[in-house]
Amino acid sequence: MRCNHQFEHWQHSHGFRGAYRPGEEGEQQRRGFRGGPAGGPSGRHWPGGGRGFQRPFDHGELRLVILALIAEKPRHGYEIIKAIEDRCGGSYTPSPGVVYPTLTMLEELGYVTVEETGGKKLHTITEQGLAYLAANRAAADAAMARMQSIGAAHAGGRAPQLVRAIENFKMALHLRQRRGPLTEEQLRAIVAAIDAAAVAIERS
Numbered sequence: 001m002r003c004n005h006q007f008e009h010w011q012h013s014h015g016f017r018g019a020y021r022p023g024e025e026g027e028q029q030r031r032g033f034r035g036g037p038a039g040g041p042s043g044r045h046w047p048g049g050g051r052g053f054q055r056p057f058d059h060g061e062l063r064l065v066i067l068a069l070i071a072e073k074p075r076h077g078y079e080i081i082k083a084i085e086d087r088c089g090g091s092y093t094p095s096p097g098v099v100y101p102t103l104t105m106l107e108e109l110g111y112v113t114v115e116e117t118g119g120k121k122l123h124t125i126t127e128q129g130l131a132y133l134a135a136n137r138a139a140a141d142a143a144m145a146r147m148q149s150i151g152a153a154h155a156g157g158r159a160p161q162l163v164r165a166i167e168n169f170k171m172a173l174h175l176r177q178r179r180g181p182l183t184e185e186q187l188r189a190i191v192a193a194i195d196a197a198a199v200a201i202e203r204s
Contacts, residue, residue, distance in 0.1 A: 056092055056146055063102050064140040065147070067125065067133050070112055074124040077103055078171055082164050087147040093167065119179075 057065065069075060069083050077100055085093045103123060106112045111129030115122045125133070133140055173190075176182075182190070 056088065056150055057143055061139060061143040062094065062098065063106065064133065064136055065143050066099065066102055067106060067111060067129055068140045068144055070123050071125045071130065071133055074122050076120050076122055078168070080123075082167065084147065085167065086164060087144075088150045090162075090164075091150060119175075 065084065066080055069080055075083070077096070080103075081094055081096065081099055103112070103114075103121075106129065107114050107123070109128075110126060111132055112123045112125055115124070176190070
């Protein structure tokens with residue numbers, strides 16, 4: 001399939017070899033791949049791993065999931081991470097070190113366009129991306145259905161809204177720190193907001 005050849009060409013042109021497929025977090029972790037805005041670890045957050053453990057996506061399915069989510073509506077990278085987390089019932093969170101390089105790949109292949117405003121990149125699917133998604137619809141639907149099954153199985157765990165809020169808070173702090181040093185006034189405002197949130201939660 002021509003689309004798969006495009007992915008293979010992209011991998012080789014960027015120095016990836018062998019069995020690597022974008023979205024296969026286990027392979028990226030084995031190779032020690034780092035990426036994304038935070039340069040964070042690749043592959044994470046599947047509680048309860050061990051014997052019998054299986055990741056929710058394989059053989060590059062994550063790129064199809066990401067493309068399918070962008071096809072639903074234009075999304076920022078962190079929104080994609082949260083959407084996957086929510087649909088998995090909070091039991092799985094793809095790392096930025098996996099998601100952001102995949103988004104870069106999709107952009108370079110012409111499957112998404114990127115509009116940057118206020119330091120945030122909004123990804124929109126292209127006609128070429130829609131064609132690729134249609135050509136791989138069965139695999140994309142299977143991966144999306146698997147997420148829903150995982151979410152249903154973990155419905156009794158932590159509420160996905162709470163998980164999302166916690167991760168969103170951590171992401172906001174991280175992105176703010178990356179923009180540069182805080183002034184004394186900014187630091188006091190952030191600390192006051194955190195303290196106020198802690199008090200409100202304790203009293204709830």
